[in-house]
Amino acid sequence: MKTKFDIIIVGSGIAGCALAWQWHLNGKTVLIVGDKMKGSSSVAAGVYNPTILKRFTSVWKAADQLDYLNHFYPLIKEKVSSNFLHPIDILRRLHDEREVKTWQKKSIRPELKEFMSQDISSYDNTAIDAPFNYGKVSGTGWVDTVNYMTATIQFFGNMNCFLEEEFDFNELVHSKDLVCYKDYQASKIIFSEGFKMTANPFFSHLPLQGNKGEVLTIKVPGLQLDYIIKSSVFLMPYVDDLFWVGATYNRDDLSDIPTQDARTFLTSRLERFLKLPYEIVDHKHGIRPTTKDRRPFVGSHKSYPNYVVFNGMGSRAVLMAPWAAKQLFDSMYKDIPLNEEIDINRFNNN
Numbered sequence: 001m002k003t004k005f006d007i008i009i010v011g012s013g014i015a016g017c018a019l020a021w022q023w024h025l026n027g028k029t030v031l032i033v034g035d036k037m038k039g040s041s042s043v044a045a046g047v048y049n050p051t052i053l054k055r056f057t058s059v060w061k062a063a064d065q066l067d068y069l070n071h072f073y074p075l076i077k078e079k080v081s082s083n084f085l086h087p088i089d090i091l092r093r094l095h096d097e098r099e100v101k102t103w104q105k106k107s108i109r110p111e112l113k114e115f116m117s118q119d120i121s122s123y124d125n126t127a128i129d130a131p132f133n134y135g136k137v138s139g140t141g142w143v144d145t146v147n148y149m150t151a152t153i154q155f156f157g158n159m160n161c162f163l164e165e166e167f168d169f170n171e172l173v174h175s176k177d178l179v180c181y182k183d184y185q186a187s188k189i190i191f192s193e194g195f196k197m198t199a200n201p202f203f204s205h206l207p208l209q210g211n212k213g214e215v216l217t218i219k220v221p222g223l224q225l226d227y228i229i230k231s232s233v234f235l236m237p238y239v240d241d242l243f244w245v246g247a248t249y250n251r252d253d254l255s256d257i258p259t260q261d262a263r264t265f266l267t268s269r270l271e272r273f274l275k276l277p278y279e280i281v282d283h284k285h286g287i288r289p290t291t292k293d294r295r296p297f298v299g300s301h302k303s304y305p306n307y308v309v310f311n312g313m314g315s316r317a318v319l320m321a322p323w324a325a326k327q328l329f330d331s332m333y334k335d336i337p338l339n340e341e342i343d344i345n346r347f348n349n350n
């Protein structure tokens with residue numbers, strides 16, 4: 001006799017957790033199969049930001065995703081009694097007069113004015129050098145991803161709905177209305193494996209790209225920050241006198257080790273504006289699951305319709321995954337078609 005669930009989820013990163021909560025909060029049963037936080041979600045700074053601060057543009061569907069984020073994470077907080085959502089504004093350090101003018105021009109655009117201050121802001125903090133001042137972004141913040149995933153795994157584990165193991169594809173059986181895995185069955189299985197999707201026999205044909213990111217944790221005694229500072233790297237207050245500095249982007253070197261090059265890049269950019277001494281206390285790396293068109297991969301396999309993929313969150317999983325999980329849920333249970341831009345049918349999907 002097999003134990004029945006509505007879905008089985010493979011992977012317990014930010015994407016898998018978003019799915020699990022979306023289903024649970026809608027009264028569905030979930031089994032998560034995961035190897036506990038070995039993916040990029042455990043190194044993510046967890047920042048959510050509806051704007052792209054390199055080019056001063058808006059993230060695709062930014063307002064919808066942000067609205068949903070502010071609805072979604074507080075619902076989970078109620079379930080697990082743990083707070084991992086930390087709203088905090090971002091100050092974009094402006095590099096020269098040209099950037100000041102670009103900010104002023106872009107910040108009045110309809111899709112950006114909700115988030116970008118129209119005025120140039122000053123910030124009275126002698127530890128940060130910013131001769132051209134800042135543009136302020138609101139509606140931003142960070143999610144403590146490790147806390148979020150730990151609480152999620154514990155919550156589902158307490159209900160015997162978390163299986164800690166490497167998923168074994170040899171144990172997976174597909175039939176018309178069901179999938180079976182070991183002693184469990186469900187109507188669908190959803191794969192949320194992050195970059196490890198490249199080893200999934202059913203979805204490895206999708207063009208997922210890896211993008212390695214590295215981030216430092218530094219200790220800066222005496223630094224008080226009321227904002228996340230974004231320059232060519234970001235500096236984010238974490239706890240006490242610990243701060244995060246990140247991140248690098250590298251599509252060529254996907255090695256599973258932190259590098260001296262990344263460390264040098266991050267510290268050299270940081271020292272352009274941080275005027276206090278600091279000590280590096282940690283250096284982490286991970287591979288982001290990115291896609292060329294910056295849209296996630298969501299949808300069913302053509303030949304195995306009960307096999308579903310949910311991946312490609314790129315560098316914005318915290319903001320994108322809750323919204324995308326809702327899109328998937330609505331397509332399965334409410335007959336609302338998936339947004340074409342996230343549907344894997346945009347590729348040759350066999």
Ligand SMILES: Cc1cc2nc3c(=O)[nH]c(=O)nc-3n(C[C@H](O)[C@H](O)[C@H](O)COP(=O)(O)OP(=O)(O)OC[C@H]3O[C@@H](n4cnc5c(N)ncnc54)[C@H](O)[C@@H]3O)c2cc1C
Pocket residue numbers: 010011012013014015016033034035036037038039040041042043044045046047048165166167168192193194195196197212213214215246247248284285286287288289311312313314315316317318319
């Ligand atoms: C340095 C860095 C900084 C970042 N900063 C941010 C940020 O500030 N904000 C933001 O939104 N995003 C950020 N990101 C991106 C973010 O980390 C990713 O988008 C996100 O982690 C992707 O989540 P995921 O659940 O799809 O994948 P993952 O986090 O990789 O999770 C997948 C999980 O599935 C498990 N798994 C895979 N295959 C199997 C299997 N066969 N059996 C069992 N388990 C399996 C993996 O081990 C892993 O635990 C950052 C990334 C990096 C590297």
